[in-house]
Amino acid sequence: MMALRERALLLRKVRAYLDVQGIMEVETPMLSRSATVDVYIDSFATEFSPIGHGTSQLCYLHTSPEFAMKRLLSAGSGDIYSLGRVFRNGEAGGRHNPEFTMLEWYRIGMDDRRLMDDIAGLLSSVCNFKEVRRCSYGELFKEYLGLNPYTANDEELSQVVSDRVDAKLQGLERSDCLDLLFSKFVEPNLGSPNADVLEGVFVYDYPATMSALAKLSTNRDGHQVASRFELFVNGVELANGYHELLDAEEQKKRFEEEQQMRQERGYDIYPYDKNMVNALAHGMPDCAGVAMGIDRLLMLMLGTGNIADVLAFDFGRA
Incomplete structure (x- = not known):
């Protein structure tokens, strides 16, 4: 109850x-x-x-x-x-x-960056939430996998999956490789497992191939990216946001x-x-x-x- x-x-x-x-x-x-x-x-x-x-x-x-x-x-x-x-x-x-x-x-x-502020405001009003980081998808891939997800070709991604996850996983689509690597090596590190404080990490600038319903833009390094983000709290995906495609x-x-x-x-x-x-x-x-x-x-x-x-x-x- x-x-x-x-x-x-x-x-x-x-x-x-x-x-x-x-x-x-x-x-x-x-x-x-x-x-x-x-x-x-x-x-x-x-x-x-x-x-x-x-x-x-x-x-x-x-x-x-x-x-x-x-x-x-x-x-x-x-x-x-x-x-x-x-x-x-x-x-x-x-x-x-x-x-x-x-x-x-x-x-x-609002764009996707301003909406992050809105989400942090809502969560702070309903629970013990603390935003600890905002970082790009590319930063996290380099930090935990030593790989640039924007420039790595399909063969390189498939090889990393084979070497670090399972050699039997062959013929995966590019987005499938990225999702698998992110969920296994990056996501568990986003926020602490402390239930007393919900630590939030906003991840933005997803690769353009993962744009779904979001606009496309160019990041500071000149790579085309999706104008979207995800919020991870204590290693769990909680929210998915977009600067909406018009x-x-x-x-x-x-x-x-x-x-x-x-x-x-x-x-x-x-x-x-x-x-x-x-x-x-x-x-719209x-x-x-x-x-x-x-x-x-x-x-x-x-x-x-x-x-x-x-x-x-x-x-x-x-």
């Missing part, structure tokens, strides 16, 4: 902070005709069957409120946030549950590339959100957005590595 009370208190504090900041809470559809096409995320599919007439429609439970929120931003909503359940297939056990609570918010006129044609191109990658890997091919692309074409204001796992934050606050400890009913008991 203690975890339930802590969860209720955390949700109240989060809403109180965002309310003071003038950010409006919105609700978005959990059920949609489109889905994320991210190669690393699988959606739950279901079917809508009209009673008495009409044809059935394939629908998907949302993995994030992002696409609908961007449609609201394009319609002139101003700063908004969503706090609610999202669903991801295949993710259960340890730090993952098929349904979990996500906080996502967008700030008009180019509808570029977004459409990235969606189609992701679909192609899913097809090549033999994964289900989901329809991307054309309404969101149309909203970008209509004109310059903004930055971030998604944060509330269950994971509560796990860090309570010092547990098991998500079942902070849920009233985890998947095994649902």
Whole structure:
């Protein structure tokens, strides 16, 4: 019961902070005709069957409120946030549950760097949070692996994976190599394991190949990078933020590339959100957005590595 009370208190504090900041809470559809096409995320599919007439429609439970929120931003909503359940297939056990609570918010006129300040402010208001470092993805790779992730070619990355992780891992995509090396050699060092103080490290300037829904920019060394960041607390990824991409044609191109990658890997091919692309074409204001796992934050606050400890009913008991 203690975890339930802590969860209720955390949700109240989060809403109180965002309310003071003038950010409006919105609700978005959990059920949609489109889905994320991210190669690393699988959606739950279901079917809508009209009673008495009409044809059935394939629908998907949302993995994030992002696409609908961007449609609201394009319609002139101003700063908004969503706090609610999202669903991801295949993710259960340890730090993952098929349904979990996500906080996502967008700030008009901010870039990814300013949004880091906003996140630090929110976390400081809801828990004993201390920001200890901001550093680039490249700095961390050089520090822990002696490797420049922006200039290393695919063969070099594959060789490092073979030498330092597993020689059987052959033919991985560039982003897969980078993710594997980062998660194994860098991520565990980002923040201390001290549950009394949540030590946060912001990592920015991800390689351009890992741009997802972010703008591209050039860093001080002249390398093209994604205008995005991740926040790690005590060695755990907690939040993922972007200076949001506004180019509808570029977004459409990235969606189609992701679909192609899913097809090549033999994964289900989901329809991307054309309404969101149309909203970008209509004109979304310059903004930055971030998604944060509330269950994971509560796990860090309570010092547990098991998500079942902070849920009233985890998947095994649902």
